[in-house]
Amino acid sequence: MQMxxxxxxxxxxxxxxxxxxxxxxVLQHGACLTESQLALAQLAGVRRPGMIRILVxxxxxxxxxxxxxxxxxxxxFPKVIHGLTLGYGIYLQRCxxxxxxxxxxxxxxxxxxxxxxTLEAGLARFLGDVRARGANAPHEIDARKFEGEIxxxxxxxxxxxxxxxxxxxxPV
Ligand SMILES: [Zn+2]
Numbered sequence: 001m002q003m004x005x006x007x008x009x010x011x012x013x014x015x016x017x018x019x020x021x022x023x024x025x026v027l028q029h030g031a032c033l034t035e036s037q038l039a040l041a042q043l044a045g046v047r048r049p050g051m052i053r054i055l056v057x058x059x060x061x062x063x064x065x066x067x068x069x070x071x072x073x074x075x076x077f078p079k080v081i082h083g084l085t086l087g088y089g090i091y092l093q094r095c096x097x098x099x100x101x102x103x104x105x106x107x108x109x110x111x112x113x114x115x116x117x118t119l120e121a122g123l124a125r126f127l128g129d130v131r132a133r134g135a136n137a138p139h140e141i142d143a144r145k146f147e148g149e150i151x152x153x154x155x156x157x158x159x160x161x162x163x164x165x166x167x168x169x170x171p172v
Contacts, residue, residue: 054091075131
């Protein structure tokens with residue numbers, strides 16, 4: 001059953017607090033991009049790729065707070081999640097972190113965040129769209145399109161289906 005807009009609205013303060021805390025962690029502890037990652041981020045349309053930090057983790061973190069965790073698990077996160085972008089902070093799961101199409105997908109989410117004045121503003125839009133349209137939210141379609149272009153350019157269309165980058169919250 002889909003979440004209602006009222007349910008999502010009531011969760012937004014804790015979702016924003018969680019996203020900000022996660023973003024802070026990634027910006028503090030994450031690595032700068034390599035030369036080839038910088039080039040890929042520029043190709044994705046990121047205006048300030050030097051701001052991006054990547055933190056490689058065994059598993060993408062989930063909210064601890066009960067209601068938010070339930071919403072993330074049941075409605076907002078895809079079943080399999082290898083990446084999560086929060087503004088200029090990107091979590092990548094260790095098993096997939098080296099995959100260029102995954103990096104491309106998440107860089108495109110950074111570009112999308114750059115269209116909004118604040119993390120909150122981007123998050124509100126992306127979460128609202130995920131609530132309504134799931135994996136077919138416009139920002140996910142756009143990120144998958146860029147990811148597909150990179151796969152095609154690499155000549156690798158055979159990335160295992162299990163490697164499905166998450167949304168923003170997938171993460172964006
Ligand atoms: Zn995504």
